Amino acid sequence: QLQLVESGGGLVQPGGSLRLSCVASGFTLNYYAIGWFRQAPGKEREWVSCVSSAGNTNYVDSVKGRFTISRDNAKNTVYLQMNNLKPEDTAVYYCAARRLASPYVCGPGEYRYWGQGTQVIVSS
Numbered sequence: 001q002l003q004l005v006e007s008g009g010g011l012v013q014p015g016g017s018l019r020l021s022c023v024a025s026g027f028t029l030n031y032y033a034i035g036w037f038r039q040a041p042g043k044e045r046e047w048v049s050c051v052s053s054a055g056n057t058n059y060v061d062s063v064k065g066r067f068t069i070s071r072d073n074a075k076n077t078v079y080l081q082m083n084n085l086k087p088e089d090t091a092v093y094y095c096a097a098r099r100l101a102s103p104y105v106c107g108p109g110e111y112r113y114w115g116q117g118t119q120v121i122v123s124s
Helices: none
Strands: 003-007 010-012 018-025 033-039 046-051 057-059 067-072 077-082 091-098 118-122
Touching: 003 091, 018 033, 018 091, 018 118, 033 067, 033 077, 046 067, 046 077, 057 067, 077 091
Parallel strands: 010 118
Antiparallel strands: 003 018, 018 077, 033 046, 033 091, 046 057, 067 077, 091 118
């Protein structure tokens, strides 16, 4: 069974940090681009970041310089390090996987496999 499981969410004060993890089971992440998305209450799901199978990364402008995505293929895991968190980062965060023809690109778009999400709350 192909599955993605996120973890690492929680409650943090503004300016704090969290590291989210996305672990794959039932398939290897090596050949997949992995994206992180988030959905805040009452808002549409938003693409946040992605890492291509070759390790190239992209970010939405609102998180550039604060979030870092990385992958550890040996652990079949992708991480999202989130620093200097702001209240507007509060959302459920999801990871997703998709195969692309090129290993060097990634971005928003249609992802095939999704995790169940992990809640991030940024509040004082």
